[in-house]
Amino acid sequence: ESLRWTTPSLATLRSALVDTEIGGAKVQKGDRIVLATYKANRQRGPWDPTSDRVAGLRQLWFGAGEHFCIGAPLAMAQIRTAITALRSVEGRLQAIDRTPLRNTVIPSYRSLVMEAQK
Ligand code: HEM
Known part of the structure; x- marks a missing residue:
């Protein structure tokens, strides 16, 4: 939930390979496209670790498709290690x-x- 809320990599850049349309907007071959993942993730609502707001987002904070973050399992392992250590602190x-x-x-x-x- 904190990765959804912070989305450390705020946006993803792509280039259009062909003339097309995305969500009603015309896109020409070569156009730069900014995928505002931060905004997309935040639309689910405020930070709430008791909620299921991450459900269905497929870890969008690690990107999507062919270039999905190859380091995601390592990042998650590091986060779990850090949180486990912090939880033991009184x-x-x-x-x-x-x-x-x-x-x-x-x-x-x-x-x-x-x-x-x-
Ligand atoms: C919380 C930590 C991390 C976040 C939020 C994150 C986020 C991302 C995102 C959004 C992408 C996709 C970029 C795109 O589609 O253009 C990406 C790709 C990538 N990440 Fe991460 N990342 C994290 C940690 C790591 C770690 C720990 C490693 C390596 C040890 C790593 C290595 C990579 C690599 C190599 C790619 C490129 C994959 C490709 O192009 O096929 N990342 N990451």
């Missing part, structure tokens, strides 16, 4: 220091220091 977690990682495609932190407050 108290309320709060970020006390963070530095963004610049010049990357997917937003990330260079460092993120968290503290458990009881």
Whole structure:
């Protein structure tokens, strides 16, 4: 649900191979097409980890079709590992220091220091 809500890779770019129509809009061969996956995912409603809003989206935050993210299983394993570690911490977690990682495609932190407050 958090991957749906954040959609770290905000959009996907494609080029039209032929003249065609997408959802009523005329597209010419060579046109650049921006697939606004962030917007598509957010249309399901606000963040709610108790909901089934991810159902039917086929993990759109990892793309779709031939170029579906080859690293998705690794990313999911890393996320599960991190969440499992965080869940074992007692108290309320709060970020006390963070530095963004610049010049990357997917937003990330260079460092993120968290503290458990009881
Ligand atoms: C939360 C983490 C990640 C997100 C949100 C993400 C998102 C995406 C998306 C949206 C695409 C499709 C791009 C397109 O269709 O043009 C993609 C492709 C790709 N991703 Fe990821 N990715 C993540 C993690 C990873 C990891 C951990 C790896 C490698 C270890 C990886 C490797 C790749 C590769 C190689 C492709 C290109 C696949 C192709 O073109 O056939 N990704 N990713």
